[in-house]
Amino acid sequence: MDADTLRQFVKFSQEGDLSSLQQQLTTGGPEAVQTARCKHYGRSGDTLLHYASRHGHRDVVEFLIRTVGMDVEVYNNDYKRPLHEAASMSHRACVSFLLQEGAKVDSLKKADWTPLMMACTRRDLAVIQELLQHRADPALRNKDGWNCFHVACREGDPLVVQHLLLVAPDVWRTESKTRRTPLHTAAMHGCEEVMSILVERCGYSPDSRDSCGVTPFMDAVRNGHVSVARLLLEKHQASPTAADVLGSRPVHQVAVTGQEGALRFLVQELHVDINQRATNIQLTALHYAAKEGHTSMMKTLLELGADLHARDNKGRTALHMASIGQHPEAVRTLLQLGLPDCQDASGTTARQLAVRPRVVQAFESPTDTS
Structure with missing residues (x-):
């Protein structure tokens, strides 16, 4: 033809x-x-x-x-x-x-x-x-270990979720190959109505962890779903300070993702210590925000009481992390806020970590706003 x-x-x-x-x-x-x-x-x-x-x-x-x-x-x-x-x-x-x-x-x-x-x-x-x-x-699982209930919880239709629980009451008892539950999935995507159903009708343990140690509460706050995080606190006894396998906690994770509303929720409503350290290498939330280049988040952290001069266990400041991440605006902001370019424990300055020309320029002209 x-x-x-x-x-x-x-x-x-x-x-x-x-x-x-x-x-x-x-x-x-x-x-x-x-x-x-x-x-x-x-x-x-x-x-x-x-x-x-x-x-x-x-x-x-x-x-x-x-x-x-x-x-x-x-x-x-x-x-x-x-x-x-x-x-x-x-x-x-x-x-x-x-x-x-x-x-x-x-x-x-x-x-x-x-x-x-x-x-x-x-x-x-x-x-x-x-x-x-x-x-x-409904119990069949795909190559990632998801069944249809995981998918439904991601999409967030409460009628579908309720019907699946009606026809297959144990369908919620499933984990992906990375040990993520449908509760993680719904929390990550901010599906509040579905979360209410899961918390009320399913037997998930508080702070169930995936293979990276991430809890549903962490999934909620690091994606900015404060109402879901609040639901997990009030109805599921979730911990706002649990650590993942790398030692980072919710306050660190919201700094990584730049979720300022979730940060204020953690610090102002839950009174989480803004300067608490990740248990692995003693990074603070300010270190994490600087490494990701979130200048607005850095300013919010400092407004809420973050220690500008905090160092991790290698002696690095937030300025070192901003330079490692090659973020000129973050470098410039920290210099303007008064954080000096000092040496870490190995004698390396943040300026020496700069690779990209714009990052080098940020150290040479910290007041340049172009």
Whole structure:
């Protein structure tokens, strides 16, 4: 078949133009039908059935399966079946028809994602219910160890989360391969309604830790979700000062991510010590903010009482960290605030750590605002 005809096949399938597709196949005869049945397109390896399913054209899907004779389990280069496509885009009519035609409800695409997991990336309970009614297994896990409940908690639809708990009461008892729970996931994404459900109905232990030692409370504050962090404190007895495996605590983590509102919450409401040290190399929050180049966060830290002259266990000040991170504005700000360029324990000055020309210039012209 010529390239123009093939493009027409794809166009009609994507747009749901069934009559034009039928006419094109009739005109092209058996060769055209054979091509439509077997052809995979582009780098993705999609078929016409993938296109029609992705765009929700149920009549085209039916025509391709029942008249053209396409395999309901045909897969592309990522091993995605038409059912994955329909489920991921919340096309219930296509999902229902594909299942009726014998599509495997728990087929796996690349990375071991099932259609149910794909459906949970959308806030469409009807499609999820359709898959579950056809005995989709909510406990199946993908290559990262996530099941559909992790995905639903990330998306944050309380109705979906409640329904999954209803049909599979133990589905929350899962961890990813990095030991992250759905509670971590919901906290990280600020899904407050879902967090309330998880805290009330699921048996997560306070301050459950992933493989890096991160707790849900840490996930909440370092992403700026103060209301979620407050919920974990009030209803889940979370610790605002727990340390991860590297010894950093929430006050350090918000400095890294530049979450000034979360910093004020920790210091002003929870009275967390702004100068507490990370247990590994005794870094303060000011060190972390300087290394990341967060000049506004540095000023907020100092406003709240951070020690400008604090040193870590290698004798480094925040100025050393700003220079290590190659952040000229942070260097200039610290110099303007009165932090001198002194030596660390090895005799190295912050100026000697500067590599980029703009960082070197910041030391030479600390008052330059250009």
